[in-house]
């Protein structure tokens with residue numbers, strides 16, 4: 084796949100991630116937070132965001148996959164994908180979240196199924212607060228009502244790669260966010 088088109092440049096990403104970090108710093112002033120990344124797509128966003136958060140912060144990671152969706156990246160590109168709504172936990176957090184300020188860090192909000200599942204799962208652990216930071220948001224694809232608390236960019240219904248996001252596990256290491264052409 085050679086004809087990827089840049090949608091958001093590395094410079095624009097860096098500027099916006101800095102702003103999100105400043106917002107989080109302000110909102111949680113004087114408190115400590117856990118940055119909880121959703122594997123694998125949020126890894127790069129989390130590592131950049133963390134360096135703009137001037138707070139007592141620790142990292143954790145959670146892994147999920149969805150049932151009944153994404154038969155192949157090619158068909159996903161052609162017709163989008165439909166989840167059955169079932170999300171499977173692949174890796175849980177390493178610590179108790181009770182009374183902690185947790186910021187779930189996600190690469191992209193799409194249908195909202197993954198985040199809705201994760202929020203429900205994590206709220207049962209009784210954190211002091213639970214917020215969602217997402218680099219990208221495709222609001223037009225939403226199946227469940229969900230708003231991110233710290234959102235980098237709202238984008239149209241395109242399949243994007245780069246800056247942690249993959250196509251069949253590739254392209255996560257691209258510095259810019261690029262659109263994969265549908266045909």
Ligand code: 5GP
Pocket residue numbers: 124189190191192193194195196197198241242243244248249250
């Ligand atoms: P949701 O449960 O909100 O539909 O799905 C969120 C997950 O779908 C994201 O964490 C990401 O893994 C995947 N996803 C949704 N849209 C895209 C996209 O445009 N590109 C890539 N690479 N992954 C996407």
